[in-house]
Amino acid sequence: MAELIERGVYRLSSPAYIESYAAAVGSKEGKGPLGGCFDEVIEDSHFGMKTWEKAESRFQLEAVSLAVRKCGLTKEDIDVICAGDLINQCTGSTYGLRELEIPFLGLYGACSTMAEGLLVTSMMIDSGTAKRTAAVTSSHFSTAERQFRFPLSYGGQRTPTSQWTCTAAGAVILTKYAKKCGIVGGCIGKITDMGVNDVNNMGSAMAPAAAETIRRYLAATNTAPDDYDYIITGDLGTVGSKLIVELLQKENIDISKQHKDCGVMIFDSDEQDTHCGGSGCGCSASVLAGYFLPMLERGNISNILFAATGALMSPMTLQQGETIPTISHLVHITSNV
Amino acid sequence: MAELIERGVYRLSSPAYIESYAAAVGSKEGKGPLGGCFDEVIEDSHFGMKTWEKAESRFQLEAVSLAVRKCGLTKEDIDVICAGDLINQCTGSTYGLRELEIPFLGLYGACSTMAEGLLVTSMMIDSGTAKRTAAVTSSHFSTAERQFRFPLSYGGQRTPTSQWTCTAAGAVILTKYAKKCGIVGGCIGKITDMGVNDVNNMGSAMAPAAAETIRRYLAATNTAPDDYDYIITGDLGTVGSKLIVELLQKENIDISKQHKDCGVMIFDSDEQDTHCGGSGCGCSASVLAGYFLPMLERGNISNILFAATGALMSPMTLQQGETIPTISHLVHITSNV
Numbered sequence: 001m002a003e004l005i006e007r008g009v010y011r012l013s014s015p016a017y018i019e020s021y022a023a024a025v026g027s028k029e030g031k032g033p034l035g036g037c038f039d040e041v042i043e044d045s046h047f048g049m050k051t052w053e054k055a056e057s058r059f060q061l062e063a064v065s066l067a068v069r070k071c072g073l074t075k076e077d078i079d080v081i082c083a084g085d086l087i088n089q090c091t092g093s094t095y096g097l098r099e100l101e102i103p104f105l106g107l108y109g110a111c112s113t114m115a116e117g118l119l120v121t122s123m124m125i126d127s128g129t130a131k132r133t134a135a136v137t138s139s140h141f142s143t144a145e146r147q148f149r150f151p152l153s154y155g156g157q158r159t160p161t162s163q164w165t166c167t168a169a170g171a172v173i174l175t176k177y178a179k180k181c182g183i184v185g186g187c188i189g190k191i192t193d194m195g196v197n198d199v200n201n202m203g204s205a206m207a208p209a210a211a212e213t214i215r216r217y218l219a220a221t222n223t224a225p226d227d228y229d230y231i232i233t234g235d236l237g238t239v240g241s242k243l244i245v246e247l248l249q250k251e252n253i254d255i256s257k258q259h260k261d262c263g264v265m266i267f268d269s270d271e272q273d274t275h276c277g278g279s280g281c282g283c284s285a286s287v288l289a290g291y292f293l294p295m296l297e298r299g300n301i302s303n304i305l306f307a308a309t310g311a312l313m314s315p316m317t318l319q320q321g322e323t324i325p326t327i328s329h330l331v332h333i334t335s336n337v
Numbered sequence: 338m339a340e341l342i343e344r345g346v347y348r349l350s351s352p353a354y355i356e357s358y359a360a361a362v363g364s365k366e367g368k369g370p371l372g373g374c375f376d377e378v379i380e381d382s383h384f385g386m387k388t389w390e391k392a393e394s395r396f397q398l399e400a401v402s403l404a405v406r407k408c409g410l411t412k413e414d415i416d417v418i419c420a421g422d423l424i425n426q427c428t429g430s431t432y433g434l435r436e437l438e439i440p441f442l443g444l445y446g447a448c449s450t451m452a453e454g455l456l457v458t459s460m461m462i463d464s465g466t467a468k469r470t471a472a473v474t475s476s477h478f479s480t481a482e483r484q485f486r487f488p489l490s491y492g493g494q495r496t497p498t499s500q501w502t503c504t505a506a507g508a509v510i511l512t513k514y515a516k517k518c519g520i521v522g523g524c525i526g527k528i529t530d531m532g533v534n535d536v537n538n539m540g541s542a543m544a545p546a547a548a549e550t551i552r553r554y555l556a557a558t559n560t561a562p563d564d565y566d567y568i569i570t571g572d573l574g575t576v577g578s579k580l581i582v583e584l585l586q587k588e589n590i591d592i593s594k595q596h597k598d599c600g601v602m603i604f605d606s607d608e609q610d611t612h613c614g615g616s617g618c619g620c621s622a623s624v625l626a627g628y629f630l631p632m633l634e635r636g637n638i639s640n641i642l643f644a645a646t647g648a649l650m651s652p653m654t655l656q657q658g659e660t661i662p663t664i665s666h667l668v669h670i671t672s673n674v
Contacts, residue, residue: 001465007416008440010466051657079344080525087651088425090445094528094649098662103345103525105453106649106664108427108443116442120457127464128338129347129523186466188417188440191431312431312443314424320388325435327443 002126008188009220015182015337016122019132019175020073021293022066023286024059026141026167029278032267037290038168039066045142045167053087056140056169057096059282060085063169063289064097064136071173078102078173079130082117085138085281086110086165087147092138102134110310111206111234112189113137114170114285115329118306121174122183122331131176138169139280148199148315161201163237163263163279164272170285172293181296181335187217189327191312197323199313203240203263203276206309210236210328211247213307217330218253225255229301232292234284234308234328235263237276262287262308284308293333302335339463345525346557352519352674353459356469356512357410358630359403360623361396363478363504366615369604374627375505376403382479382504390424393477393506394433396619397422400506400626401434401473408510415439415510416467419454421446422475422618423502424484429475439471447647448543448571449526450474451507451622452666455643458511459520459668468513475506476617485536485652498538500574500600501611507622509630518633519674524554524667528649534660536650540577540600540613543646547573547665548584550644554667555590562592566638569629571621571645571665572600574613599624599645621645630670639672 003011023038030041040062047055047062060083068075081100084107085092097104109116117135124130142152144165150156174183192209210233218224225231236244241261248255262284263277288306295301307330313322340348360375367378377399384392384399397420405412418437421444422429434441446453454472461467479489481502487493511520529546547570555561562568573581578598585592599621600614625643632638644667650659 004416004466004468007413013465053653053657076344079341084443084445086426088653089423089447089649089651091649091651091654094662094664095654095659098528098530101527104528104664105457105525105666106421106445108421108445110426120442123464123466124460126466127460128350129341129460129463131341188442190438191435191441193435312426312428314426314428316390316425317428317432320390322432325431327431327441329442 005220009216011185012122012126015184016125016174017179017182018293019179020067020071020173021289022063022070023170023290024062025286029166029168029266034266034291038286052140052142056092056138056143059169060092060096060136060138063171064134067171067173075100075102078132078134080105080124081134082107082120083136084108084113087143110312111279111281112308112310112327112329113281114288115306115308115331118172118183118331119186119188119329125174125176133174134171136171137281137285139165139282140167141165144280158275159200161239161276163202163276164274165280166266166278166283168282168286170282170289172289181333182337183331183333185332187213187330189213189329191325191327193323193325195323199318202279202311203237204243205311205324206326207236207240207243208247209326210307210309211244213328213330215251215253225258228258228303228305230260230304231255231258232304232306233261235279236261236309237263239276296333296335304333306331306333342557346553348522349459349463352521353462353511354516354519355630356516357404357408357510358626359400359407360507360627361399362623366503366505366603369609371603371628375623389477389479393429393475393480396506397429397433397473397475400508401471404508404510412437412439415469415471417442417461418471419444419457420473421450423447424480447649448616448618449645449647449664449666450618451625452643452645452668455509455520455668456523456525456666462511462513470511471508473508474618474622476502476619477504478502481617495612496537498576498613500539500613500616502617503603503615503620505619505623507619507626509626518670518672520668520670522669524550526550526664526666528662528664530660530662532660536655539648540574541580542648542661543663544573544577544580545584546663547644547646548581550665550667552588552590562595565595565640565642567597567641568592568595569641569643570598572616573598573646574600576613633670633672641670643668643670
């Protein structure tokens with residue numbers, strides 16, 4: 001049995017081992033500082049499909065297929081797949097993964113989806129309800145723009161605090177069979193709403209949720225930032241990254257040395273005109289699978305906290321005068337297994 | 338450890354016990370054949386709120402609050418809550434449950450959400466990552482109409498095979514501590530798409546997914562329909578209910594005596610002009626919590642299979658020429674614990 005340390009924070013009874021992972025990204029992400037880390041860079045934003053939504057589905061399918069192939073498995077070896085995305089009714093996932101015929105659990109955690117998927121799939125490995133699982137998520141600049149902001153042809157001006165939704169997908173396969181690294185614990189996020197209602201300042205909206213999740217995990221496990229090589233947030237961008245360090249400093253927790261934000265890392269904001277950095281479910285998923293997991297597997301680092309962050313509003317709730325509820329889920333991944 | 342019988346089908350190592358449940362429904366559902374079963378009938382479709390979306394959020398919060406209160410708990414006793422709904426970005430759940438501050442996992446399974454929530458929360462109880470969980474979902478006639486079909490003021494004619502989205506929410510609290518009945522096994526659905534693209538004939542689209550999930554569970558557990566008091570589907574309606582019995586008959590499985598469909602049960606279709614019956618995440622959730630779980634707890638019945646069904650399309654995917662992917666998740670609930 002896993003050890004429930006406090007509400008929503010637990011250690012698994014044995015690690016959910018990382019068997020494989022893969023990231024497929026778009027052209028702009030491929031030209032960014034991490035471009036060489038990703039398994040595939042797809043230059044065509046339509047990925048050969050007729051619509052951007054179908055392209056996003058194909059990115060997600062591609063990430064899973066790559067991850068499965070990289071470890072010499074077939075889709076029949078995967079007992080369950082957990083997936084979600086930002087498109088209304090999560091159709092990026094449902095249409096993308098339809099042909100796999102793998103038992104499917106749909107998630108909605110906005111840009112926190114990769115961490116949520118790893119929480120759920122690692123619990124399934126630990127419980128014995130699956131021997132091998134996949135977690136996958138995706139985002140696409142053009143599907144997000146037309147759904148959440150403006151159709152691209154509108155040519156709207158972006159504000160200084162805005163972020164650029166990544167065209168990217170990442171997949172992680174977990175297994176009960178021993179490998180070099182694995183997930184050993186997690187923290188399930190609480191919905192946090194500090195009253196921000198500026199949809200172009202998501203980093204500030206989400207930073208308090210990530211700060212609280214990291215604080216809860218460190219406190220419950222009686223560990224400190226120095227116990228980890230990296231404490232990774234999903235897509236707070238430059239504004240949100242500054243804020244999370246400040247928020248935790250007020251709690252006497254200094255993560256300034258360990259903190260990395262996938263949204264900051266994936267683009268060269270000055271060169272690539274991405275303002276505060278990258279965002280979208282695929283941002284943290286692809287950076288985890290493309291950059292951090294290989295370092296863990298190679299032994300360059302041994303302990304990371306991965307806290308993806310999501311904004312849980314919709315264009316309609318903001319039109320109805322609401323603020324932005326946010327969430328951050330965390331998994332602890334280690335090579336000390 | 339749970340026993341994984343085959344991909345996606347498992348028996349838990351010990352039951353996830355049912356501690357409490359509750360259903361809150363709208364006026365039309367309250368006037369239906371099951372009206373007397375629900376904990377609360379809310380006559381005002383706005384539930385005192387300014388918009389239908391905010392009303393749906395309040396229905397969901399009400400169902401959880403009732404379930405928590407009925408067993409003498411407080412919200413602090415719940416380790417995790419799993420929720421989802423049909424509104425874009427699942428905002429019915431995120432805004433409705435925001436004030437509870439319970440660790441939250443967002444799900445997207447369309448109208449299969451209650452079964453998916455019970456799968457995930459029962460696995461968490463079994464794994465030890467939670468001592469007490471809540472699963473909740475909701476739907477609202479008016480939020481669904483304006484999002485998926487037509488704004489109500491349009492006054493569109495409904496087709497004979499259409500169903501009526503229920504205004505309803507249902508919540509179920511599970512616990513590791515022994516109670517009269519519990520979840521002992523489950524089957525995670527596979528995405529199934531038989532090529533139906535008529536959004537007004539969801540029953541026909543979803544019946545094959547439910548048939549396949551029920552077939553998989555019976556085969557893997559080596560049980561027959563006669564081993565269960567009821568085999569319950571979510572919201573296939575009259576057309577889909579006829580179809581699922583026929584589909585399973587072709588596999589030499591006769592569920593005609595045990596089969597009940599929540600969508601058929603919740604309305605008197607002739608009297609209430611609901612054509613093929615009810616639908617929506619809240620339909621099967623409220624009928625499970627209002628009708629079936631009390632019967633199990635009182636000892637009137639002892640074994641049910643609850644297979645909620647969901648259609649995973651969106652208005653946009655249909656506009657892009659796609660067909661309707663569907664899913665059905667199943668949990669086995671028994672008083673033989």
